[in-house]
Amino acid sequence: MTINRRDFLKVAGLAVGCALAVPDQVNASPSSKDLNEQFAMLYDATICVGCNACTMACRQWNGTEPETDARQLYDAPTELSADTFTLIQLYQGGNGESFVKRQCMHCVEPACVSGCPVHALEKTADGPVIYDPDRCIGCRYCQYVCPFHVPRFEWDVARFPVIAKCHFCYESRIQKGIGGPACADRCPTGALIWGKRGDLLAEARKRISENPGRYVDHIYGEDDAGGTSVLYLSAVPFENLGLEDLGTRSIPEISEGTAELVLPGILIGGPILLGMIRLTAKRGGWEETWPL
Amino acid sequence: MAIVTKSRSQIPVSFWPLLVLTLIGVGLAIYRLVVGLGPTTNLNDHYPWGLWITIDLFLIPVAGAAFTISLISYFLGRADYHSIIRPAVLAGFIGYSIVGILLFMDIGRWHQFYNIFVPPWINLHSFLEEISLCVTLYTGILILEIAPVFLEKWGYKTPIRWIERGIFVIAGAGIVLSMLHQSSLGSLFLLMPHKLHPLWWTPALPLLFYLQAVYTGLGATAVVIRIIWRALKLPINRELFRRIGQAMSINLMLYAAIKVGDWMGAGEVPLLLKPDIFGMIAWLQFLIGIVLPLGILLSKLVGHTAGPFWAGVFALIGTFIDRLVISWVGLAEPSPVSYFPSWIEIMITVGMIAGGFLLYGAVVRYFKIFPEPEHAH
Ligand code: SF4
Ligand code: SF4
Numbered sequence: 001m002t003i004n005r006r007d008f009l010k011v012a013g014l015a016v017g018c019a020l021a022v023p024d025q026v027n028a029s030p031s032s033k034d035l036n037e038q039f040a041m042l043y044d045a046t047i048c049v050g051c052n053a054c055t056m057a058c059r060q061w062n063g064t065e066p067e068t069d070a071r072q073l074y075d076a077p078t079e080l081s082a083d084t085f086t087l088i089q090l091y092q093g094g095n096g097e098s099f100v101k102r103q104c105m106h107c108v109e110p111a112c113v114s115g116c117p118v119h120a121l122e123k124t125a126d127g128p129v130i131y132d133p134d135r136c137i138g139c140r141y142c143q144y145v146c147p148f149h150v151p152r153f154e155w156d157v158a159r160f161p162v163i164a165k166c167h168f169c170y171e172s173r174i175q176k177g178i179g180g181p182a183c184a185d186r187c188p189t190g191a192l193i194w195g196k197r198g199d200l201l202a203e204a205r206k207r208i209s210e211n212p213g214r215y216v217d218h219i220y221g222e223d224d225a226g227g228t229s230v231l232y233l234s235a236v237p238f239e240n241l242g243l244e245d246l247g248t249r250s251i252p253e254i255s256e257g258t259a260e261l262v263l264p265g266i267l268i269g270g271p272i273l274l275g276m277i278r279l280t281a282k283r284g285g286w287e288e289t290w291p292l
Numbered sequence: 293m294a295i296v297t298k299s300r301s302q303i304p305v306s307f308w309p310l311l312v313l314t315l316i317g318v319g320l321a322i323y324r325l326v327v328g329l330g331p332t333t334n335l336n337d338h339y340p341w342g343l344w345i346t347i348d349l350f351l352i353p354v355a356g357a358a359f360t361i362s363l364i365s366y367f368l369g370r371a372d373y374h375s376i377i378r379p380a381v382l383a384g385f386i387g388y389s390i391v392g393i394l395l396f397m398d399i400g401r402w403h404q405f406y407n408i409f410v411p412p413w414i415n416l417h418s419f420l421e422e423i424s425l426c427v428t429l430y431t432g433i434l435i436l437e438i439a440p441v442f443l444e445k446w447g448y449k450t451p452i453r454w455i456e457r458g459i460f461v462i463a464g465a466g467i468v469l470s471m472l473h474q475s476s477l478g479s480l481f482l483l484m485p486h487k488l489h490p491l492w493w494t495p496a497l498p499l500l501f502y503l504q505a506v507y508t509g510l511g512a513t514a515v516v517i518r519i520i521w522r523a524l525k526l527p528i529n530r531e532l533f534r535r536i537g538q539a540m541s542i543n544l545m546l547y548a549a550i551k552v553g554d555w556m557g558a559g560e561v562p563l564l565l566k567p568d569i570f571g572m573i574a575w576l577q578f579l580i581g582i583v584l585p586l587g588i589l590l591s592k593l594v595g596h597t598a599g600p601f602w603a604g605v606f607a608l609i610g611t612f613i614d615r616l617v618i619s620w621v622g623l624a625e626p627s628p629v630s631y632f633p634s635w636i637e638i639m640i641t642v643g644m645i646a647g648g649f650l651l652y653g654a655v656v657r658y659f660k661i662f663p664e665p666e667h668a669h
Contacts, residue, residue, distance in 0.1 A: 138400025
């Protein structure tokens with residue numbers, strides 16, 4: 001067997017070239033701040049009276065259109081939409097009655113941020129997950145990967161639709177020093193409050209221990225789906241409120257682990273393997289060398 | 293098919309319907325880009341992806357034939373595969389072009405699609421980004437691999453020599469890029485453990501997608517070659533077919549082992565026995581797409597051209613079912629909204645595929661893609 005030096009160099013060059021292209025980026029969540037210091041909201045379903053002050057505040061601050069009923073008499077969205085970043089839903093059933101507020105959960109390790117190809121969705125160091133339409137290509141992968149079915153798309157806009165979801169009023173209020181999320185600042189009952197995640201968790205724990213029997217003994221979002229920045233307390237089981245049991249693992253964990261393993265693995269291993277095959281295969285004449 | 297006609301003076305009958313379909317598709321595609329997704333598709337917030345993505349997920353492993361064939365012929369040293377490199381690479385290039393166009397149709401903010409190439413914005417943890425980059429680069433590689441066909445006709449000798457000299461690097465890069473994006477297509481769904489049906493969701497998705505791409509590509513090759521070689525009255529190399537069949541069966545067995553292992557390991561066997569639609573589809577897919585082709589290939593049939601041909605047909609059907617479930621049916625959300633593609637979505641898809649056939653036919657007619665029939669004996 002004679003090894004052709006030129007071929008060897010070609011293969012080696014390919015291997016090195018690919019190896020250089022290997023990602024050396026570590027940005028699973030750029031949140032440098034301690035989790036307890038990040039902003040969060042606490043929604044206590046046992047206090048909420050369903051007045052919709054929060055949803056009106058959201059409309060005013062974001063300039064979204066009301067979604068009226070057929071008689072144009074009532075702003076009555078039943079689901080999140082491109083125009084409705086948050087809404088109050090009502091559960092009535094075997095386990096009693098409860099309102100529940102819906103919006104982006106601002107996950108601690110958001111699947112949407114992990115999946116977005118162009119970093120149009122970003123986890124800020126302060127906690128909120130924000131969106132930049134100038135980067136977004138409108139692929140809607142974020143809609144698929146969000147475990148809470150949150151991101152919505154402007155289907156009826158021709159040029160050019162954007163992804164719509166709650167952004168914690170991060171750029172419009174918090175960064176300008178106006179206050180917290182419009183909804184939390186407007187809530188008249190104290191059912192919805194905002195602050196540091198650590199403080200809110202302590203408050204939630206206090207409420208549970210001081211009112212035995214009032215709450216389900218669980219703070220939804222403390223570690224569900226790897227933790228969220230919107231925390232829930234409830235008297236009825238969380239599944240009834242549409243807050244499913246997603247386990248405590250963060251969603252992007254498996255995917256990002258695979259990315260870190262498979263990408264460099266194939267980029268480096270592939271050329272090396274090909275080179276080895278090429279060098280050990282009998283040269284000239286293309287004789288039978290492999291059992292395929 | 294257009295390619296059947298050898299005489300250049302007469303236009304084959306299939307030309308006109310294909311041309312009409314293509315033109316309708318192009319017209320509707322432009323309409324879609326102008327008026328947006330809402331008026332033209334049935335996509336919605338519960339089914340953000342539809343027909344186009346399903347077709348892409350299916351076309352990519354089929355067009356992956358180009359990668360499998362070049363792996364075998366350039367690196368595993370099989371001279372007998374050389375006669376099918378050109379048809380496979382051309383089909384690959386056209387397949388990937390259709391994928392690219394359909395993806396462009398699908399993205400809502402197409403005016404800034406190039407953002408996927410803007411370095412500071414590239415998210416290397418996103419498999420979607422990785423697929424976009426790989427598919428783009430790989431299409432470039434396919435252009436290089438197919439370029440000699442045109443260059444030789446037009447008499448440019450020097451660039452052909454460059455390409456021939458670098459063919460191992462070019463083909464090697466194509467293979468690495470294919471391994472990446474074929475597996476990453478499966479990794480796309482790793483972020484949906486709570487959405488994709490458990491019978492399909494597994495951390496092994498990238499491996500399964502990769503193996504599936506290999507055997508589907510080989511199957512597609514067997515199917516297409518038998519049809520075309522017969523139409524052109526070329527002698528079929530039985531030995532080559534047997535080898536394609538064997539390569540297929542190795543990959544099918546690996547796939548089956550991992551799939552069954554995953555079902556058992558994750559304790560999902562009860563789901564298979566549940567009499568619901570998903571259990572049924574899983575069985576159907578496994579029997580048609582794996583067991584049947586394996587049965588054919590492990591029998592004596594593998595020595596006849598019909599063996600790998602039919603194995604290929606069933607593998608293609610199985611892969612289609614799999615990709616359909618993963619991109620559509622198995623992602624069903626608990627919501628009253630459903631999805632079925634609109635006629636515009638369907639006609640754009642049909643138009644692009646018709647255009648692909650048209651292009652393939654035209655290239656085959658005017659350039660040397662297939663080996664010449666042997667007149668002498
Ligand atoms: S709830 Fe969904 S959209 Fe919001 S941060 Fe989490 S994954 Fe992203
Ligand atoms: S639709 Fe936009 S924000 Fe969502 S994943 Fe795609 S590029 Fe990112």
